[in-house]
Structures are given as C-alpha cells and as structure tokens.
Amino acid sequence: MPNPLGLVDALRAFRDGRVSPGAYLAACHEAARARADLAAFTVLATELAPGDGPWAGIPVGVKDIIATADMPTTNGSPVYADHVPAADAWIVTRLKALGASVLGKTVSTEFAWRHPGPTHNPWKRGHTPGGSSSGSAAAVAAGIVPLALGTQTFGSVIRPAAYCGVVGFKPSYGAIPRVGVHPLAPSLDHVGLFTRSVTDAAFALSRLIGRDDADRHGRPLPGFSIDLDAAFAPCEAPRLALVRTAIWDRAEPEQRALLESSAAAFRTAGAHVSDLVLPAALEGLWDCARTLLAVEASACFGALVARFPDRTSQPLKDLVAEGAQVPAVAYVDALRRQVAWRADLDTVLAGYDAILTLPASGPAPEGLASTGDPAFCVPWTCLGVPAVALPAGTSRGLPLGLQLVGPYRNDLALLRTARWCETVLARPVTVPAP
Amino acid sequence: MPNPLGLVDALRAFRDGRVSPGAYLAACHEAARARADLAAFTVLATELAPGDGPWAGIPVGVKDIIATADMPTTNGSPVYADHVPAADAWIVTRLKALGASVLGKTVSTEFAWRHPGPTHNPWKRGHTPGGSSSGSAAAVAAGIVPLALGTQTFGSVIRPAAYCGVVGFKPSYGAIPRVGVHPLAPSLDHVGLFTRSVTDAAFALSRLIGRDDADRHGRPLPGFSIDLDAAFAPCEAPRLALVRTAIWDRAEPEQRALLESSAAAFRTAGAHVSDLVLPAALEGLWDCARTLLAVEASACFGALVARFPDRTSQPLKDLVAEGAQVPAVAYVDALRRQVAWRADLDTVLAGYDAILTLPASGPAPEGLASTGDPAFCVPWTCLGVPAVALPAGTSRGLPLGLQLVGPYRNDLALLRTARWCETVLARPVTVPAP
Numbered sequence: 001m002p003n004p005l006g007l008v009d010a011l012r013a014f015r016d017g018r019v020s021p022g023a024y025l026a027a028c029h030e031a032a033r034a035r036a037d038l039a040a041f042t043v044l045a046t047e048l049a050p051g052d053g054p055w056a057g058i059p060v061g062v063k064d065i066i067a068t069a070d071m072p073t074t075n076g077s078p079v080y081a082d083h084v085p086a087a088d089a090w091i092v093t094r095l096k097a098l099g100a101s102v103l104g105k106t107v108s109t110e111f112a113w114r115h116p117g118p119t120h121n122p123w124k125r126g127h128t129p130g131g132s133s134s135g136s137a138a139a140v141a142a143g144i145v146p147l148a149l150g151t152q153t154f155g156s157v158i159r160p161a162a163y164c165g166v167v168g169f170k171p172s173y174g175a176i177p178r179v180g181v182h183p184l185a186p187s188l189d190h191v192g193l194f195t196r197s198v199t200d201a202a203f204a205l206s207r208l209i210g211r212d213d214a215d216r217h218g219r220p221l222p223g224f225s226i227d228l229d230a231a232f233a234p235c236e237a238p239r240l241a242l243v244r245t246a247i248w249d250r251a252e253p254e255q256r257a258l259l260e261s262s263a264a265a266f267r268t269a270g271a272h273v274s275d276l277v278l279p280a281a282l283e284g285l286w287d288c289a290r291t292l293l294a295v296e297a298s299a300c301f302g303a304l305v306a307r308f309p310d311r312t313s314q315p316l317k318d319l320v321a322e323g324a325q326v327p328a329v330a331y332v333d334a335l336r337r338q339v340a341w342r343a344d345l346d347t348v349l350a351g352y353d354a355i356l357t358l359p360a361s362g363p364a365p366e367g368l369a370s371t372g373d374p375a376f377c378v379p380w381t382c383l384g385v386p387a388v389a390l391p392a393g394t395s396r397g398l399p400l401g402l403q404l405v406g407p408y409r410n411d412l413a414l415l416r417t418a419r420w421c422e423t424v425l426a427r428p429v430t431v432p433a434p
Numbered sequence: 435m436p437n438p439l440g441l442v443d444a445l446r447a448f449r450d451g452r453v454s455p456g457a458y459l460a461a462c463h464e465a466a467r468a469r470a471d472l473a474a475f476t477v478l479a480t481e482l483a484p485g486d487g488p489w490a491g492i493p494v495g496v497k498d499i500i501a502t503a504d505m506p507t508t509n510g511s512p513v514y515a516d517h518v519p520a521a522d523a524w525i526v527t528r529l530k531a532l533g534a535s536v537l538g539k540t541v542s543t544e545f546a547w548r549h550p551g552p553t554h555n556p557w558k559r560g561h562t563p564g565g566s567s568s569g570s571a572a573a574v575a576a577g578i579v580p581l582a583l584g585t586q587t588f589g590s591v592i593r594p595a596a597y598c599g600v601v602g603f604k605p606s607y608g609a610i611p612r613v614g615v616h617p618l619a620p621s622l623d624h625v626g627l628f629t630r631s632v633t634d635a636a637f638a639l640s641r642l643i644g645r646d647d648a649d650r651h652g653r654p655l656p657g658f659s660i661d662l663d664a665a666f667a668p669c670e671a672p673r674l675a676l677v678r679t680a681i682w683d684r685a686e687p688e689q690r691a692l693l694e695s696s697a698a699a700f701r702t703a704g705a706h707v708s709d710l711v712l713p714a715a716l717e718g719l720w721d722c723a724r725t726l727l728a729v730e731a732s733a734c735f736g737a738l739v740a741r742f743p744d745r746t747s748q749p750l751k752d753l754v755a756e757g758a759q760v761p762a763v764a765y766v767d768a769l770r771r772q773v774a775w776r777a778d779l780d781t782v783l784a785g786y787d788a789i790l791t792l793p794a795s796g797p798a799p800e801g802l803a804s805t806g807d808p809a810f811c812v813p814w815t816c817l818g819v820p821a822v823a824l825p826a827g828t829s830r831g832l833p834l835g836l837q838l839v840g841p842y843r844n845d846l847a848l849l850r851t852a853r854w855c856e857t858v859l860a861r862p863v864t865v866p867a868p
Contacts, residue, residue: 216773299766328765329758332733339650 004028007058007146007200011228014057021050021057028059028103031144037125038142039118040135043071044104053099055207060095061139061148063132064105065112066191067180068092075182076108076117076132078311079304089180090212091149091191098207103145106135109371111301112151112184115313116371121163123398127364130160131371133194137164140194147204148194152381153184153293155360155374157192158403161389163364163372165399167418169193169201172409173384174219177212185296186217187335188289188381198388198422199232202415224412234420235413237270238353243405244275245357246283247375252362254395259358262392262402262425266356269424273356278348282341282379289382291326291334298323342383346407354417355380355405359389363398376403386411388418392425438462441492441580441634445662448491455484455491462493462537465578471559472576473552474569477505478538487533489641494529495573495582497566498539499546500625501614502526509616510542510551510566512745513738523614524646525583525625532641537579540569543805545735546585546618549747550805555597557832561798564594565805567628571598574628581638582628586815587618587727589794589808591626592837595823597798597806599833601852603627603635606843607818608653611646619730620651621769622723622815632822632856633666636849658846668854669847671704672787677839678709679791680717681809686796688829693792696826696836696859700790703858707790712782716775716813723816725760725768732757776817780841788851789814789839793823797832810837820845822852826859 004027005013013019029048032041042064050056062068065075067085074080092102107117109132119134121127122142129138133150137160140148150157152170161168169192176191183189193208195201203226211220226232242263248256263273298320305312305320349355358376365372380387386406393400404421406414438461439447447453463482466475476498484490496502499509501519508514526536541551543566553568555561556576563572567584571594574582584591586604595602603626610625617623627642629635637660645654660666676697682690697707732754739746739754783789792810799806814821820840827834838855840848 295762295766299763299770302763324761324763326762327758328729328760328762329733329736331762331765332729336733 004031004143004146006196008203008228010058010146011055015228024057025050025059025101028145031142032103035142035144038120038122038138040106040138040142040144041104042074042107042135045071045102048101048103051096051099051101053097055095056099058100058147059103059145060100061104061106061136061145062092062102063136063150064108065151065182066092066149068102068105071102071105073105076110076112079308085180087180090177090210091208092180094208094210106133106139106148108132109134110313110316111182112153112156113297113319114315114371116368118368120368121364121398123165123364126368127366127398128163128368128371130163130364132156133160134371136194137161137166137168140164140166140196146196146200150192150194151181152190152192152377153188154289154381155377157194158359158377158387158389159372159374161194162359162399162401165391165401167195167198167201167391168389169195169205170381170387171205171411172221172386174217175221175411176208177210177215177218179212179214183300185293187292187296187338190381198390198415198419201388202226202232202412202419205411205415221409221411232419233416234423235353235416238417238420239272239351240266240354240356241276241349241352242273243278243355243357245278245379250361250373250375251358255358255360255362255400258393258400259356259402263356265424266421276348276352276355279344282344284337285341285379285382286375288334288337289378291331292338292382294319294323295326295331296323338382342385342408345383345385349407353406354414357403357405359401359403363395363400380405384408386414388414390418390422390425438465438577438580440630442637442662444492444580445489449662458491459484459493459535462579465576466537469576469578472554472556472572474540474572474576474578475538476508476541476569479505479536482535482537485530485533485535487531489529490533492534492581493537493579494534495538495540495570495579496526496536497570497584498542499585499616500526500583502536502539505536505539507539510544510546513742519614521614524611524644525642526614528642528644540567540573540582542566543568544747544750545616546587546590547731547753548749548805550802552802554802555798555832557599560802561800561832562597562802562805564597564798566590567594568805570628571595571600571602574598574600574630580630580634584626584628585615586624586626586811587622588723588815589811591628592793592811592821592823593806593808595628596793596833596835599825599835601629601632601635601825602823603629603639604815604821605639605845606655606820608651609655609845610642611644611649611652613646613648617734619727621726621730621772624815632824632849632853635822636660636666636846636853639845639849655843655845666853667850668857669787669850672851672854673706673785674700674788674790675710675783675786676707677712677789677791679712679813684795684807684809685792689792689794689796689834692827692834693790693836697790699858700855710782710786710789713778716778718771719775719813719816720809722768722771723812725765726772726816728753728757729760729765730757772816776819776842779817779819783841788848791837791839793835793837797829797834814839818842820848822848824852824856824859
C-alpha cells in the first residue's frame with residue numbers, strides 16, 4: 001500500500017462503509033513493518049485498534065520528542081533511551097480524544113537539533129529525509145500514515161516535507177500547545193503537521209487548534225470547521241509575493257528553476273505574482289533566530305550536557321557553549337526584534353495573499369550525516385508566521401518543493417492559497433516502491 | 435477639601451444629584467492647586483470639564499510614565515522634559531472612555547527606578563511619599579483625587595500607598611495592558627491603583643480590566659461587575675497566612691508590632707490566622723527579580739544612558755551596567771523560576787484566602803533622597819500575584835500599613851478579603867491639613 005487514502009479520504013471511506021477503520025489501521029501497521037528499511041520509527045504500537053471518536057481508524061506518526069505515556073519517548077537521545085513519560089503530550093491527548101491511534105514514534109534528530117537519526121529518504125535510499133522531523137516526513141511519504149506530527153524550531157517540518165515530497169504545515173506560533181513536547185528553543189518551537197494534501201493539513205489543523213495554559217506562549221487561532229463532505233475551497237487566484245531573500249545564492253539551479261516555472265504556471269492560471277524585496281532590516285532575522293536558539297537551547301540543555309558528556313553529541317554541546325556566551329541584553333533585544341519584525345512583515349504583506357519562496361536549497365542531499373540546510377525556513381519560523389511546503393516537482397529522482405508563507409495568525413487563508421497553488425502544480429510522481 | 439468623596443461615593447452623589455460632577459471636578463482641581471507645596475504633580479490640566487460617560491466628573495492622577503497625548507509625559511527624566519506622546523496609553527484611553535478626566539500627571543522617580551522626584555509625604559513634610567509612584571500616592575492621600583494610577587516593578591504601588599496611608603492595589607500580572615506605559619522591566623511591570631478604600635479599588639478594577647494585543651504579556655482577568663448601589667461584600671472571616679519572609683530582620687519594631695496587633699484583631703473578629711513559612715526555594719525570589727529587573731532595564735535604557743550621560747542618573751546607569759553583565763542563560767533561568775514559583779505559591783496558598791505580611795519596613799523615612807526600601811514587595815511583584823496595601827495605623831505622625839497577597843489571577847477574592855480586613859482595622863486618622 002504505497003499510497004493509502006489520505007486523512008479526509010480515509011474518513012469519508014470509513015463513513016461510507018467502503019473501508020473499515022480496522023482494515024485501514026491494519027494496512028498502515030503492515031506498511032510500517034514492510035518499510036522497516038526506512039528506519040522511520042523508533043517504536044511501533046504492538047496492538048492497534050480503532051479508538052473512540054470521529055477519527056477512529058486513523059493512525060498517526062508522532063515525532064519522538066512528543067511525549068506518549070504508553071510508548072517510549074527517547075527525544076532522539078541515548079540519555080532518554082528507556083524513558084516513558086508519565087503523561088501524553090497535549091497534542092497526543094487531543095488526537096486520542098478524536099479517536100486516532102498512535103501507530104508509532106518517528107525518528108527525530110537528537111532533541112530536534114542536528115545530530116541525525118538513521119532514517120532514509122523514501123525516494124532514494126542513502127539520502128537524508130531532512131530533519132529534525134525525519135521519521136514523520138518519511139512515514140507520510142512512504143504511505144505508512146496519512147498524518148504525522150513534527151516540530152519546527154528552524155526548518156524541521158518544511159524542509160523534510162520538501163525533501164520527501166509531502167505537504168508540510170507549520171502553523172502560526174502559539175497555535176498548537178507544546179505541553180509535553182521537549183523544548184529546544186521555546187521562542188521558536190512549533191508543532192507542525194505532515195500530510196499528503198493541503199486539504200488534509202487544513203482538516204487536521206481545524207481539529208488540532210487549542211489552548212493549554214501550561215504553554216504560556218500559546219495563542220489559539222480562531223476556530224474554524226471544515227466539512228468532511230465539502231471540498232476544501234481554494235482561494236480566488238491569489239496575489240503572490242516572490243521573495244528570494246538574502247541567501248538566494250545558496251539555492252541550487254534546479255530549485256531556483258522550479259520556483260520560476262511554478263511562478264509562470266501560477267501566472268498562467270490567473271495569479272498575480274510579483275517580486276518583493278523584504279526590508280533590509282529583516283536580513284537580521286537569521287542572526288536573531290540564532291541568538292534565540294543558542295540561548296534557549298543552552299538554558300534547556302546546559303545541565304544535561306554537563307551531566308552526560310558521553311551521551312550527548314558535539315553539535316548539541318557546541319550549541320550550549322555558543323548560547324552560554326550570549327549576554328542577556330542581546331537576547332532580550334533579539335526577542336524584541338522578533339516581535340517588531342513580525343509586525344513589519346504584516347505591513348509588507350498587506351497587498352499579498354502569501355509569500356512564494358523556497359523550502360530548502362534543493363533536493364535532499366546524499367548521505368545521512370547531515371539533514372540539510374534549514375536556512376530557507378529560518379526567517380518564517382522566527383517570525384512565527386504560518387508556512388506550507390508544497391511538492392512541486394522532482395529532480396534526479398528526488399522531490400522538489402515550494403514554500404508558501406502567510407500573514408501571522410491567518411493560517412486558514414494561507415491554506416486556501418496553498419490549496420489553489422496545489423491545484424495548479426503537477427504533483428510529483430509517487431514515491432517509488434522499495 | 436482634605437477628604438473628598440471617594441470614587442464610589444462621588445459617583446453615587448452625582449447620580450443622586452447631591453453633588454454635581456462639575457463642582458466635584460472643580461473642587462479637586464482647586465485642591466491640587468492649594469497643595470502645590472506637595473509637588474505631587476508635574477503638570478495640571480488647565481481646563482477641566484466632565485467627560486462623557488459613567489465616570490463623568492471623576493478626576494484621576496496619572497503617573498508621569500503613562501502616556502497622555504494632551505499633556506507632557508516626562509517619564510521622570512530630563513531626557514523627556516518636553517515630550518508629548520502621540521497617543522494616550524491604553525489605560526488613559528479607557529479612563530477617558532468612561533468619562534473620567536486626567537487632573538494632572540503625577541511625579542514619578544526617573545523611569546520608575548530610584549532617582550527621586552520632589553514630592554513630599556502629605557502626612558509629614560520632608561518625608562518621602564515612597565516611590566516610584568510618588569505623586570499618585572501623595573495626591574490620593576492629600577484628598578486631591580479619588581483615584582490615581584501608578585506602576586509597580588519592585589514595590590512602587592504598595593510601598594507608597596503604605597507610606598501615605600491610602601489603599602494601594604497591584605493586580606495580577608497581565609490584568610491591565612501596559613501599552614503606552616514606559617517599560618522598566620516588562621516581566622515585572624504592573625499598572626496599579628491608589629484609592630481611599632478597598633471598595634473603590636475593586637470598583638475601579640472592575641472597569642479597568644482589559645486586553646490589548648500590543649501588550650504580549652497581557653492576560654485579562656475574568657470580568658466581574660460591582661454594582662454602584664450595593665456595598666462591596668467582604669468575604670467571610672478569612673484564613674490568613676502570616677508570612678514573615680527571609681528579610682524580616684529589616685522590619686522596624688513598630689511595623690512588626692502593627693502586624694501582630696492587626697493579626698490579633700483579625701483573630702478576635704473571627705479570622706483564622708496562622709504562621710506560614712514559605713518553601714526555602716522561594717528565598718531566591720529577590721535574586722530572581724533582581725536579574726529580571728537589571729537585564730530588562732539594561733535592554734530598555736542601555737542606548738539612552740549612552741546617548742544622554744548628563745541627563746540620566748547614576749542609579750539608572752548602575753542598573754544598566756549591572757544588567758549588561760548578566761549572561762542570557764541566567765536570565766532565561768530567572769524567567770523559568772518566576773513561572774515555576776508562581777505555581778508553587780498557588781500550592782502553598784491552597785489552604786488560605788490570603789497572605790498577611792508587610793508592605794514596607796516601617797513608616798516613610800525622613801528625607802526625599804530615597805523613596806525607601808521595596809524589598810517587602812519584591813517577592814509578590816515577581817510572582818505576579820495580586821497585592822493590596824491597607825492603612826492600619828500610625829506611628830510618629832506617619833501611617834503604617836499591612837499588605838495582603840492573594841492567589842494569582844484571583845484578584846476579586848483578594849479584594850473581598852481585604853474588604854473584610856478593612857472593616858476590622860481602625861483606619862488611621864486622616865492626613866493633617868497643611
């Protein structure tokens with residue numbers, strides 16, 4: 001079953017009696033075992049039965065920095081090799097309340113930072129699936145689950161989604177509570193989603209918005225509902241701002257060419273696409289994000305790397321050391337800039353529906369030692385604005401994607417824009433069977 | 435008019451036609467001019483007419499770090515000597531929407547830190563009124579206004595209220611938006627109120643709770659209404675935790691004696707008063723608050739003191755220099771502790787209605803060079819829990835007060851407890867005429 005029904009299609013099939021929830025779950029479970037070669041999961045559920053609720057029969061892959069009380073949660077670290085949390089994370093509780101089942105825990109880099117896991121890209125063995133949400137991206141791409149949870153602090157949802165040819169969605173900062181998600185840098189950490197379509201991402205988001213006061217950065221989005229029976233409506237032909245950013249020279253020619261050809265296709269389909277140069281001040285976003293990351297990761301992991309020098313990686317130690325050098329006033333200034341620039345971006349985007357840009361520098365690099373460069377995602381993560389990775393082509397047997405970025409807290413509008421773009425794009429061919 | 439009607443009594447008198455709003459306003463205006471010797475105001479309104487709304491005829495003193503678009507806002511600093519903000523602060527907009535009038539701007543220490551203004555204590559010339567909300571406390575104590583706005587970062591509402599023999603109320607952190615209030619340390623800054631009674635504080639709070647997303651630390655309290663016709667109901671005889679804290683040896687004997695005699699009076703009236711020793715970890719609150727203050731003030735004022743070395747005080751420069759030395763990870767840890775300890779206090783207070791403790795070390799010190807020691811307020815400000823200063827006695831011609839502290843975000847319950855205590859206490863005699 002390389003291409004199972006997606007989330008919405010599966011729920012419709014359950015409702016109409018065309019597929020039974022139990023059979024779908026069993027098929028996904030079997031697909032996970034059949035693709036053990038991908039090393040997408042750290043652990044699989046031993047027994048899997050439909051839950052009680054509207055999502056009964058839907059299996060979900062849960063990134064292994066997200067707590068599950070009935071499965072180990074290693075956080076991608078040998079320090080937590082045998083760790084079973086006392087309680088489910090907020091988002092897992094929500095999924096279970098909907099009736100969904102956790103099919104398994106998906107491989108994360110160490111604490112969602114750089115040190116990679118063993119997961120292969122389903123499109124080409126020996127290539128990274130991206131990270132840090134490596135296993136979640138691979139599991140959706142390989143047709144094992146219709147939905148997987150990831151997190152993004154720099155580029156850990158959008159980049160692996162692009163590398164694996166699936167839809168990645170990072171909601172606005174604060175939209176999904178992070179209670180029970182191991183922090184990396186709380187001012188940047190987002191919970192995000194991997195699905196096979198924009199419709200599935202929008203449908204999932206509509207059920208996963210919420211609030212938990214224990215996440216003091218939470219700021220729930222206005223609720224919205226998406227009818228299972230109606231098609232998720234795209235926007236009218238959108239106004240897109242093609243933003244190349246200051247790091248454009250790091251993009252590979254084929255990735256740049258895909259952006260230009262996609263822009264041309266959008267124009268032909270009626271969209272208004274115009275170049276937009278961001279205000280020069282926003283070039284500080286990479287430094288700002290780096291300061292926030294290093295300081296907060298240093299606060300999160302300083303004691304841990306000191307206590308477990310043999311069980312923590314050099315990249316994590318380096319990050320802790322980097323953050324320890326930052327003066328508090330520089331950190332406070334970075335927090336201030338983050339908020340100020342978010343407002344600036346809203347102003348810049350006033351005449352547009354979304355930014356059209358790149359999710360990564362190119363296709364998934366060869367080798368598993370690095371999960372690739374997150375730089376193309378960093379500005380949008382730092383600003384906390386919603387972002388979607390859309391599959392848009394292939395190159396040398398690997399997927400290439402686009403990234404759409406919308407105004408802060410207008411996630412539904414961005415998803416409607418992404419749905420419009422999705423209808424125009426030629427979807428990449430499906431992942432080759434093993 | 436040394437003892438004008440308080441807020442609620444004035445509004446009742448307006449409604450019943452016993453006093454006209456215009457006459458009340460004019461009398462307060464006249465009282466302000468008559469007590470120019472106090473130096474409570476930096477500027478007075480030249481014309482004063484009742485506004486349009488339920489509070490028409492109510493004059494308010496507004497601390498001079500709170501922006502007013504029609505009056506200078508000096509922030510207590512020569513750098514801002516001629517500054518007139520472009521817009522009113524959120525709280526001023528709210529007051530004007532209620533129909534209240536800004537009688538004048540009240541003296542603040544420099545940027546609400548230490549460098550004092552010229553205000554005298556209305557009870558005894560040559561004694562400080564406390565700070566940093568010096569003029570607001572003095573103006574209410576001298577019968578010039580029934581309501582004045584202050585701010586508290588360390589102890590700038592509760593301490594001057596106690597020194598001046600009025601009610602001071604610091605709501606829970608986040609309850610009143612700080613948009614348009616000059617920041618000193620955003621993780622600690624609160625807008626607070628000075629009134630002549632607990633009833634007036636509760637009534638004012640009920641109208642001043644709100645939300646403005648521009649204050650990203652805002653967290654509005656659940657709304658509540660207080661009927662102008664009904665007496666503000668005290669709680670049943672409360673359970674009070676007498677907390678002496680780790681700095682008890684800094685309290686003067688007469689202040690300690692007042693606490694003991696008040697506790698005895700509360701017991702006689704039916705309250706349950708028992709000693710409570712806070713968990714030892716909470717002794718870190720003073721250090722935690724100091725870290726937050728120094729870092730955030732350094733971020734706020736670093737550029738300013740560099741640019742205006744001749745127009746900024748040594749205490750402000752020292753604070754900026756202190757904050758510049760703090761590593762970011764220590765700051766992040768202080769933020770973490772602040773939130774964790776807030777939850778700890780809720781647990782500690784589970785069996786009590788409020789903490790009974792001191793608002794200051796004793797009566798207002800002699801001299802205007804120092805506004806006194808805020809240490810008795812620092813833990814509660816840092817925790818963001820609501821606090822009330824209650825006048826409870828006098829010593830050597832100066833008032834002495836008590837402080838009541840309640841659970842986070844349960845401001846109304848604390849005010850009902852304070853109302854109960856107020857009914858038991860002998861109020862200090864009114865401020866002597868000049």
